[in-house]
Amino acid sequence: MTDHSTDEIRFEKRGRAGVVILDRPKALNALTLPMVEAMQRQIDAWKADASIAHVVLTSSSEKAFCAGGDIRRIHDMGKAGDPALTDFFHEEYVLNRTIHRYPKPFTSLIDGICMGGGVGLSAHAPFRVGSEKTLFAMPEVSIGFFPDVGGTHMLSRMPGETGAYLAMTGGRLKAADCLHVGFLGHFVPSARMGDLLAALCEVDDPTPVLAAFDQDPGVAPLAAARGAIDRLFVGDDAAAILARLEAETGPDAAWARATAAGIRTKSPTSVSVALHQVRIGGSLSFEECMRIEFRIVTHILAGHDFYEGVRSVLIDRDNAPDWRPARFEEIAPDAIEAHFTTVPARGDLAFAPV
Numbered sequence: 001m002t003d004h005s006t007d008e009i010r011f012e013k014r015g016r017a018g019v020v021i022l023d024r025p026k027a028l029n030a031l032t033l034p035m036v037e038a039m040q041r042q043i044d045a046w047k048a049d050a051s052i053a054h055v056v057l058t059s060s061s062e063k064a065f066c067a068g069g070d071i072r073r074i075h076d077m078g079k080a081g082d083p084a085l086t087d088f089f090h091e092e093y094v095l096n097r098t099i100h101r102y103p104k105p106f107t108s109l110i111d112g113i114c115m116g117g118g119v120g121l122s123a124h125a126p127f128r129v130g131s132e133k134t135l136f137a138m139p140e141v142s143i144g145f146f147p148d149v150g151g152t153h154m155l156s157r158m159p160g161e162t163g164a165y166l167a168m169t170g171g172r173l174k175a176a177d178c179l180h181v182g183f184l185g186h187f188v189p190s191a192r193m194g195d196l197l198a199a200l201c202e203v204d205d206p207t208p209v210l211a212a213f214d215q216d217p218g219v220a221p222l223a224a225a226r227g228a229i230d231r232l233f234v235g236d237d238a239a240a241i242l243a244r245l246e247a248e249t250g251p252d253a254a255w256a257r258a259t260a261a262g263i264r265t266k267s268p269t270s271v272s273v274a275l276h277q278v279r280i281g282g283s284l285s286f287e288e289c290m291r292i293e294f295r296i297v298t299h300i301l302a303g304h305d306f307y308e309g310v311r312s313v314l315i316d317r318d319n320a321p322d323w324r325p326a327r328f329e330e331i332a333p334d335a336i337e338a339h340f341t342t343v344p345a346r347g348d349l350a351f352a353p354v
């Protein structure tokens with residue numbers, strides 16, 4: 001069996017399982033192009049390997065499952081005019097689709113931080129297991145980016161208006177809330193994750209093992225806010241949603257105004273793009289969502305806000321981004337739609353037949 005392991009990602013055959021181990025702990029397993037390419041090659045090889053009944057994705061880090069893509073590297077490539085700038089996203093999105101359509105059971109053990117690219121590796125698998133250490137977020141609007149890696153598909157299918165809420169705020173969720181919105185399917189305490197992995201490796205079908213280990217994480221805090229979220233985060237007009245939040249009175253007023261204040265710190269363009277993703281994604285196939293996201297990422301990487309957001313948050317750390325435009329009311333009528341309709345110079349994202 002070919003082993004495509006690198007010093008950032010490892011692959012092992014354990015019993016009946018092919019185990020993928022994200023192994024870049026000092027960087028919280030932030031994804032790089034070589035990691036994406038190695039995983040694609042290995043899980044493609046396992047499709048035809050009769051000795052591999054199913055795949056399990058896990059992490060060597062005690063803190064993180066995967067904190068996202070290596071955004072600083074993408075920023076530097078864009079600033080340098082590197083012609084390979086979109087290669088990472090092209091290959092990452094193809095990998096996301098491979099996981100979504102994988103012909104064998106695929107289980108993600110999300111025992112830590114899971115953001116951005118980590119969501120793309122896990123959200124589209126049929127089995128998603130979290131622990132009390134799980135921390136989910138798609139905070140891309142804070143750096144002038146957007147919830148990609150299948151966020152269009154996933155967020156649009158969350159209950160009520162929780163997808164719009166998470167897209168616009170970049171809100172962070174713990175395990176109980178992740179179960180509430182459907183990101184997780186099972187909860188297992190972190191101390192039992194090692195036992196769970198060992199048990200999974202002994203079987204062909206992960207379903208009964210996951211059911212045996214599954215526990216109740218308790219009440220989901222997000223459930224208490226659902227009434228306000230479902231009432232206020234309606235429609236495809238980000239400025240109108242902000243106006244409703246800021247005008248809220250009664251018991252939800254403090255929460256609503258704090259939420260609006262948080263959104264006001266994000267890139268207006270990114271927030272508007274993210275909201276539109278949620279509105280259109282529910283009627284699209286996974287592949288259609290990923291093609292649109294490749295259009296969006298190509299458009300954003302040719303613009304201003306992503307580089308300004310990374311500068312503000314990760315480089316200078318002044319948290320004082322100069323968004324352009326700075327206000328939702330200043331966004332040109334056709335500016336958001338252009339992110340979804342402009343075909344990249346290299347062409348739309350294409351997928352091999354399943």
